[in-house]
Amino acid sequence: MSLLDITNLSLSINGTPILRDVSLSVNTGEIVAVTGESGSGKSLTALATMGLLPKGSQTTGTITLEGQNLLTTSEADLCNIRGNKIGMVFQEPMTALNPVQTIGAQVAETILIHGSMRKSDAMARAADVLTRVGLPQEQFPLSRYPHELSGGQRQRVVIAMAIALRPKLLIADEPTTALDVTTQAQILDLLKDLAHDFDMGLLMITHDLAVVSDMADKIVVMRLGEVLEQGKTRTLLTNMQHDYTKMLFAASGHQVNLPDLPASDVLLRVKNVVRDYTTPRKAVFGSKGVFRALNKVSFDIKRGERLGLVGESGCGKSTLTRAILGLEDVQDGDITLDGAPVFTGRKPNLAVRRKMQVVFQDPFGSFNPRHKVARLITEPFHLLETPPSHEERQRLINQTLTAVGLDPSDANKYIHQFSGGQRQRIAIARALIIQPDLIVFDEAVSALDVSVRAQILDLLADLSAKYNLTYLFISHDLSVVRTITDRVLVMQRGEIVEQGETEQVFTAPNHPYTQELIAAAPVLPDLQHMKG
Amino acid sequence: MIRYTLKRFLSLCISLAVASLLIFFVIEIAPGDPASFMLGINAQPDTVAALRAELGLDIPKLERYLAWTQGMLTGDFGMSYTYRTPVSQMVADRLWVSLPLALFALALSTLIALPAGIYAAARRGQTGDVAVMSATQLGVAIPNFWFAMMLVLIFAIKLRWFAGGGFAGWDKGLGAVMWSLTLPAISLALPQAAILARVMRSALLDVMNEDFMRTARAKGLTTTQTLWKHGLRNALIPVLTIIGLQFSFLLAGGIIIEQVFYLPGLGRLVFQAISARDLIVVESVVMLLVFAVIVVNFAVDLAYAAVDPRLRART
Structure with missing residues (x-):
């Protein structure tokens, strides 16, 4: 008997079938990864195990923990099991903690509700657990509030809450998706160590095959509510049975064919740019502090060049993007496009701004839901001095939608009628329609599933060949940057610590920080090597 | 927390000062003489003059404003014209x-x-x-x-x-x-x-x-x-x-x-x-x-x- 046995689990919510005959098992001390794209039902499988399904859910099949069928267990008994025998870690560390309670109180709560322990003893236990997950008391006393911690530290608190009572099973739902690569590596190590030290079963849910292949003993591949294939990590990866698994693996490591870099002149020049923000006073009558978000940043983008920008959150990527787009002024230095400054005097230079466009990360939030696609993608026309005539506008809409792989008839639809990948195509169409000199892609593929991401990356390569695009590609995902750019900048604490040809930087990084980043990034295993 | 409280308190003081200025000067700037407004259109000129003197309308505005706010701070709200009792006492009763x-x-x-x-x-x-x-x-x-x-x-x-x-x-x-x-x-x-x-x-x-x-x-x-x-x-x-x-x-x-x-x-x-x-x-x-x-x-x-x-x- 395994620790956790899910047998023929089917789930429907308000009559809509979600899961079909899902079966998997987790043994004591074993790490099982459930992987698949959005809508595969992997998170709901986890919630079903926790007994935390949304209202209107109906289940058949069995989920047994040490022989006890959780689906027929009463809510009161489930409350005793949750947090005690099964712990769970969620995706969003920023919002998973109660903002008005101290971390000590939140960790101690798990201990207090499951045992008859005095509060002071529970607090002492909480301190021990927090120390175990890497938050020692000297630096992170129990009295800290969540907003005083970084994302990685908050995730450690969430993990501490989940393992405080040494549960038999730990479920982690995309525990590192919202974190930086170096933090991700640390959290994954922590989870692995905990599973080993406490002899816990770990059910890990992730969309990232590279993460999975690195740490899991067993892999379960899901699609549209069904388990397609499962097996020992090595066996499964070297002998993939299902086409979908093969596709998923291929898409994760997808390489595009970028056209050769044309010899050309400098388009965008960023020179010694400094951007300071004032920070609040520390003492009542102290002076305001200064936070230097960009410190003497200098680089060029040549016409037709595809430049990557990588770095962790808070390194100044977004500040740099805003400065380049002329959305805010900088304290020192120059940013010029074709020799003309993006910011003149106190206001942005519109003549320059119309030569730049941007594609954002969130394909759901970056469109006005009340406008049709035709209007959405022609918005940049407002920037032009002489907007195109009606016929010309129509022609451009058709041409651009076709170029990004959509149909001209899509122009009359609303944005909610499209999937995430299609929306990102529309975002690219919006950027492309006035044929700008420079496009900034700000984490433009980060929110997409791997298969969709591969298609969008191919589209970018195609468009580069067709339109001779020049772009700045900002991403925290090193594997994407590696394939889609010619040259790369590595940013840390507001400074560019390394720049060079992408392949060169990735194969032989010079700066210790670049080395650290590359070492931390999870990589897909080399299948040939594995087989051999 | 101290900083937050101090800041809130400062904003309270500023709001009070602005409000007192507004209340005082709106009545001052409003067209017509407060005294003749209070007495109505049929009032005798000498009654109006007497009231003006009582209200201190002949004193410069700024001085009057300062006297008014100072009175407020010390609990002296002036004398009601209609009831002839101190306003502070009336307000206190109603409060x-x-x-x-x-x-x-x-x-x-x-x-x-x-x-x-x-x-x-x-x-x-x-x-x-x-x-x-x-x-x-x-x-x-x-x-x-x-x-x-x-x-x-x-x-x-x-x-x-x-x-x-x-x-x-x-x-x-x-x-x-x-x-x-x-x-x-x-x-x-x-x-x-x-x-x-x-x-x-x-x-x-x-x-x-x-x-x-x-x-x-x-x-x-x-x-x-x-x-x-x-x-x-x-x-x-x-x-x-x-x-x-x-x-x-x-x-x-x-x-x-x-x-x-x-x-x-x-x-x-x-x-x-x-x-x-x-x-x-x-x-x-x-x-x-x-x-x-x-x-x-x-x-x-x-x-x-x-x-x-x-x-x-x-x-």
């Missing part, structure tokens, strides 16, 4: 009716609204929720003067449990005072409770969708424990805002209810002073009400910080 009434109504409204809102949120979409929401819809829709008259009809005239109006006076003791304020407080409180219950419900529903509520469930808390231990405090910020606004309203806005129950409160004083064109009283009472509103806002700001540690850190 002893209006303040307990406002507090009583606020307490009632909060005591009714918070449980109703929590109850409705916990049973979202079920019968209990629908019932509470329908009741609050009625509470918002029914005008409070009509409701007050119904209360008088039923509880005072028919059942004779309460007096139909009037104020017992503090010399009769706290019990008698509360007794005479009960019906007015209920009629003031119910519409406010209806609004507050809706705010409580929607704030709590918002919080229930937060990720940390799911985290709490994953720790093994029951839905009820989750609601009380994690939901409530996070839902309090919008509720505190509304409570603050309601207190300010209850203090001065009870004029119709005071009229219905024949209570000698601040609302009626303002009404009488305006009818009698007694600018000195109007000016002072308005300033006092503004002062109350600003102080209540200050208290609400401090309550925010007590509830939410993130505000303590921010400046």
Whole structure:
């Protein structure tokens, strides 16, 4: 008997079938990864195990923990099991903690509700657990509030809450998706160590095959509510049975064919740019502090060049993007496009701004839901001095939608009628329609599933060949940057610590920080090597 | 926290200064002479001149403003023209009716609204929720003067449990005072409770969708424990805002209810002073009400910080 046995689990919510005959098992001390794209039902499988399904859910099949069928267990008994025998870690560390309670109180709560322990003893236990997950008391006393911690530290608190009572099973739902690569590596190590030290079963849910292949003993591949294939990590990866698994693996490591870099002149020049923000006073009558978000940043983008920008959150990527787009002024230095400054005097230079466009990360939030696609993608026309005539506008809409792989008839639809990948195509169409000199892609593929991401990356390569695009590609995902750019900048604490040809930087990084980043990034295993 | 409090306090002082300037100079700048306005169009020129002298209108404006604010600070609000008694004394008398009434109504409204809102949120979409929401819809829709008259009809005239109006006076003791304020407080409180219950419900529903509520469930808390231990405090910020606004309203806005129950409160004083064109009283009472509103806002700001540690850190 395994620790956790899910047998023929089917789930429907308000009559809509979600899961079909899902079966998997987790043994004591074993790490099982459930992987698949959005809508595969992997998170709901986890919630079903926790007994935390949304209202209107109906289940058949069995989920047994040490022989006890959780689906027929009463809510009161489930409350005793949750947090005690099964712990769970969620995706969003920023919002998973109660903002008005101290971390000590939140960790101690798990201990207090499951045992008859005095509060002071529970607090002492909480301190021990927090120390175990890497938050020692000297630096992170129990009295800290969540907003005083970084994302990685908050995730450690969430993990501490989940393992405080040494549960038999730990479920982690995309525990590192919202974190930086170096933090991700640390959290994954922590989870692995905990599973080993406490002899816990770990059910890990992730969309990232590279993460999975690195740490899991067993892999379960899901699609549209069904388990397609499962097996020992090595066996499964070297002998993939299902086409979908093969596709998923291929898409994760997808390489595009970028056209050769044309010899050309400098388009965008960023020179010694400094951007300071004032920070609040520390003492009542102290002076305001200064936070230097960009410190003497200098680089060029040549016409037709595809430049990557990588770095962790808070390194100044977004500040740099805003400065380049002329959305805010900088304290020192120059940013010029074709020799003309993006910011003149106190206001942005519109003549320059119309030569730049941007594609954002969130394909759901970056469109006005009340406008049709035709209007959405022609918005940049407002920037032009002489907007195109009606016929010309129509022609451009058709041409651009076709170029990004959509149909001209899509122009009359609303944005909610499209999937995430299609929306990102529309975002690219919006950027492309006035044929700008420079496009900034700000984490433009980060929110997409791997298969969709591969298609969008191919589209970018195609468009580069067709339109001779020049772009700045900002991403925290090193594997994407590696394939889609010619040259790369590595940013840390507001400074560019390394720049060079992408392949060169990735194969032989010079700066210790670049080395650290590359070492931390999870990589897909080399299948040939594995087989051999 | 000290910094936050100091900053809030500074903003309180500035608001008060600006408000006093506004109140003083609006009356000054308004066309016509305050003295002739107060006496009406048929006044004799010498009476007007006498009043001008009494009001000190011949003294330069700035000096008068300083004297007025200084008087306010030391409790000297000037002399009422119509009643010939010190304004401070009149206001104090009325405040002893209006303040307990406002507090009583606020307490009632909060005591009714918070449980109703929590109850409705916990049973979202079920019968209990629908019932509470329908009741609050009625509470918002029914005008409070009509409701007050119904209360008088039923509880005072028919059942004779309460007096139909009037104020017992503090010399009769706290019990008698509360007794005479009960019906007015209920009629003031119910519409406010209806609004507050809706705010409580929607704030709590918002919080229930937060990720940390799911985290709490994953720790093994029951839905009820989750609601009380994690939901409530996070839902309090919008509720505190509304409570603050309601207190300010209850203090001065009870004029119709005071009229219905024949209570000698601040609302009626303002009404009488305006009818009698007694600018000195109007000016002072308005300033006092503004002062109350600003102080209540200050208290609400401090309550925010007590509830939410993130505000303590921010400046």
